[in-house]
Structures are given as C-alpha cells and as structure tokens.
Amino acid sequence: MKLLTNPTTSEIWYAVRDADWLFFKHTTNISLTEATVDEVSPDNVEICQALDRHNHFAVNEQGQRKFYVSNPDPLEIAERDGWIEEVFDA
Numbered sequence: 001m002k003l004l005t006n007p008t009t010s011e012i013w014y015a016v017r018d019a020d021w022l023f024f025k026h027t028t029n030i031s032l033t034e035a036t037v038d039e040v041s042p043d044n045v046e047i048c049q050a051l052d053r054h055n056h057f058a059v060n061e062q063g064q065r066k067f068y069v070s071n072p073d074p075l076e077i078a079e080r081d082g083w084i085e086e087v088f089d090a
Contacts, residue, residue: 001039001048003069003077004032011065012077015051035075047077058085 002021004014013032016024018039026032039048054066060083070078 001037001044001051003035003037003051003075005035005069006030007033009064010069010072012051012056012067012069013065014056015048015054015067017048017052033072035069035072037075037077050079051077055085060084061086 001018002014002016002024003012004016004026005012013028014024014026037044037048039045051067056065059065060080063086064080064083066083066085067077067079070076
C-alpha cells in the first residue's frame, strides 16, 4: 500500500492499495510525501484494512484527518484518539 502524506502535518491524504496504484492519479495541488506499507504482512493487515475503508477527505472539527504518520522512519501510522468525523450541512 502506498501512503501519500502531507509533509507539514504528517496527515495521510491517500492510502492506495498496491493493486490500484497503476490507476491512481494524484490530483491534489500540494506536494505529498510517499511511503510504502507492506499490506500483506500480518502486522499491517488491520491498519491497511482501516485505511482502505476510511474516507481520506474526512476531517474532524479541528480539520484533522483520522490517520497520520507518527514516525516516518521506521514508518509508524497512528489514529487520532476520539476522532469524530465533522458532518457539513449542504
């Protein structure tokens, strides 16, 4: 799985499964840092499944995304405690 993160905030903007990487197009107008997670490793299965199910554009009241990189080397992914998606009225 490829993770594209904002280098300033360490928030994960995109989590793209290896099978989908060929068809993925980065269209965000900011520079993102790329990291790779071994999605078939038993240690990574749960976080990769959670990242795959999550709406990456969702934010909480503070404008923060649910998942972020807590340590880039070695790569550690964290989930914000008590994160609740902000629902915007249309």
